[in-house]
Amino acid sequence: MTAAPKVLVFAGSSRQGSLNKQLARLVAKRIEALGGVATFVDLKDYPCPLFDEDIETQGIPENVLKLRKLLADHQALFIASPEYNGFITPLLKNTLDWLSRPYEDTPGLALYSGKWAALVSASPGGLGGIRAMPLAQQLLANLGLIVLPQPMSLSKAHTAFDETGAFIEETNSKKLDALCQRLVDILACTSEKILL
Numbered sequence: 001m002t003a004a005p006k007v008l009v010f011a012g013s014s015r016q017g018s019l020n021k022q023l024a025r026l027v028a029k030r031i032e033a034l035g036g037v038a039t040f041v042d043l044k045d046y047p048c049p050l051f052d053e054d055i056e057t058q059g060i061p062e063n064v065l066k067l068r069k070l071l072a073d074h075q076a077l078f079i080a081s082p083e084y085n086g087f088i089t090p091l092l093k094n095t096l097d098w099l100s101r102p103y104e105d106t107p108g109l110a111l112y113s114g115k116w117a118a119l120v121s122a123s124p125g126g127l128g129g130i131r132a133m134p135l136a137q138q139l140l141a142n143l144g145l146i147v148l149p150q151p152m153s154l155s156k157a158h159t160a161f162d163e164t165g166a167f168i169e170e171t172n173s174k175k176l177d178a179l180c181q182r183l184v185d186i187l188a189c190t191s192e193k194i195l196l
């Protein structure tokens with residue numbers, strides 16, 4: 001029997017009340033409901049300094065090491081992120097940069113190699129943060145991840161969730177479920193192939 005695929009889920013915003021954290025939590029629930037294993041991580045719990053090679057030379061920060069362990073233990077990333085001025089957030093870029101670095105016997109980018117990624121974005125605005133999605137896709141591909149096409153962007157996100165954190169509109173539930181299902185299916189296929 002194949003082990004359930006493990007997905008690391010986090011948001012590119014750390015603020016309290018983040019809509020993207022809300023979306024990431026929902027992603028984690030849906031992945032579990034579809035037979036995957038999801039670990040939701042709040043990056044507020046893992047503050048990392050702005051990347052600087054001088055800091056790196058002094059020693060990789062503890063929280064980066066913790067995130068490295070988490071990444072190594074999962075087959076995929078599922079990222080929910082807002083856009084800032086049509087671009088990915090500094091938090092997302094900084095986190096991905098730290099995790100791209102070599103450490104001990106592990107070469108740079110090795111932690112990402114062969115892993116899958118899926119993306120969603122949320123914004124109170126009308127475009128749902130969609131402008132940063134191609135940029136995030138490009139960055140993840142540069143890092144060596146295989147990125148699912150057609151990310152979901154949630155517009156008017158401040159009115160999208162009920163008090164339990166579920167979507168109010170069924171169309172949003174269907175879109176998110178379809179994306180989560182695609183990721184779980186592809187992970188199941190690829191891990192079966194590896195076992196053959």
Ligand SMILES: Cc1cc2nc3c(=O)[nH]c(=O)nc-3n(C[C@H](O)[C@H](O)[C@H](O)COP(=O)(O)O)c2cc1C
Pocket residue numbers: 013014015017018019020021081082083084085086087122123124125126127128129
């Ligand atoms: C510096 C900055 C730039 C922003 N730029 C955009 C933008 O380009 N497009 C957009 O839809 N919202 C933009 N916003 C609004 C965010 O989408 C909004 O604050 C959102 O709630 C942030 O995500 P979060 O709720 O997960 O923290 C920006 C917010 C900040 C702080």
